Amino acid sequence: MSEIPEYNPTDLDRAAVQIVLERITESQSSAPECVVCGQRANILDRFGACSKTTTAHQEHRAELEAEENIMQKRSR
Numbered sequence: 001m002s003e004i005p006e007y008n009p010t011d012l013d014r015a016a017v018q019i020v021l022e023r024i025t026e027s028q029s030s031a032p033e034c035v036v037c038g039q040r041a042n043i044l045d046r047f048g049a050c051s052k053t054t055t056a057h058q059e060h061r062a063e064l065e066a067e068e069n070i071m072q073k074r075s076r
């Protein structure tokens, strides 16, 4: 059996992780929020949803797409 070496982060490791996490939070603070899950994402699709493919996201896209199609038919 192979042994998995125990990971003991040093204070320096923890500090580095903290800095990276803060930078990520900072860079995302101006990003728009997904209308489905509320997660900030740099890129939202034209339905205002992030790139997740959960059922909720798929249903949201399908709903708005159906609405779009109806609107387009009406405007013709």
Ligand SMILES: [Zn+2]
Binding pocket: 034, 035, 036, 037, 038, 039, 049, 050, 051, 052, 057
């Ligand atoms: Zn989302």
